[in-house]
């Protein structure tokens with residue numbers, strides 16, 4: 211069946227608010243490594259991996275075999291029974307977390323992971339007050355939407371948490387954008403102090419932050435910002451939750467977790483996306499007394515079931531044995547250098563940012579910072595026509611997000627850069643020809 215027919219069926223039965231990429235949306239039906247094939251037989255280099263989920267590449271034999279073997283034995287039992295794969299995975303994640311004596315609770319998604327972290331923090335601190343960052347995205351439940359600081363991803367204002375939004379995560383569009391990094395950090399910390407003093411009452415449960423904002427367009431604050439903020443939080447006993455749903459597992463190259471660039475140890479870390487390489491698994495890893503603060507039963511029926519946990523173990527094995535964090539660092543540096551070279555040639559590129567294999571290009575109207583979402587849409591479309599899939603996002607939808615699987619090679623990075631260069635050139639020609647909007 212053609213994409214067109216499938217799209218018509220999709221539109222009839224799927225919600226209107228479920229956005230699809232591209233003027234003519236595509237179905238991806240096959241994949242190997244960093245390459246995918248669509249339902250009409252076209253091949254692409256995939257630099258978005260199903261929103262940073264396909265972390266060790268498509269069809270990796272080590273993961274496929276583990277899933278096949280587990281599926282033939284036991285898919286699901288529920289946490290009413292001991293789950294060997296889940297216990298082993300929890301031990302591995304606790305040891306990797308950097309949190310002393312950590313405990314782990316498994317969920318099916320990043321949303322539920324954040325929901326669980328908020329439950330822990332609000333229970334432990336006996337407060338529903340939470341600090342979140344402007345331009346953040348934390349998921350689609352009422353609490354996760356509540357701590358989301360982006361109108362485009364806030365379909366409801368109903369929320370169980372009382373939230374104050376803090377400055378700092380998005381330097382390019384910050385009121386402190388003109389400051390050098392050290393003064394920027396100081397200004398944000400002063401602002402945080404002010405937010406706490408002027409907008410909160412009594413105990414505040416926690417601050418939740420993405421070390422690099424995902425949906426927010428890979429907005430990247432200066433290293434050390436959250437560590438400096440934590441000194442203020444510590445004075446009030448406010449817990450720090452690091453949402454590592456996009457930044458975890460070595461993607462940022464320099465560190466295994468995004469928080470490690472900030473000189474702090476979080477009280478809890480939430481994770482999801484890449485861990486299962488497509489199998490649904492997420493969770494929260496936290497200090498033991500925080501995890502155990504919950505005083506009633508709580509369960510995730512599917513969370514960390516034998517199949518998902520086994521897949522995650524295979525993913526972690528591969529990740530560590532092949533040092534994919536080092537690959538993210540090396541290939542990421544090459545990609546970034548290429549993107550910066552493109553920025554030098556194209557005045558529509560307002561900002562290149564990110565770390566490792568989590569890189570973004572923000573498109574603006576040349577000569578200023580006015581967001582140009584139409585240019586981003588055209589560049590994304592042109593990249594697809596050239597055989598490259600990239601993501602799009604940011605507060606104004608004007609940011610291209612480049613986040614290939616962590617197994618991407620230098621040759622693939624160069625190939626992707628070439629396609630992107632042609633896509634940006636075509637976009638610029640369109641604007642000059644007056645097709646811009």
Ligand SMILES: Cc1ncc(COP(=O)(O)O)c(C=O)c1O
Pocket residue numbers: 261318319320321322324347348349350420424425453454455456482483492
């Ligand atoms: C940083 C972050 N947290 C949480 C979520 C929510 O995860 P999920 O879509 O698996 O519920 C996302 C999803 O994009 C995310 O990027």
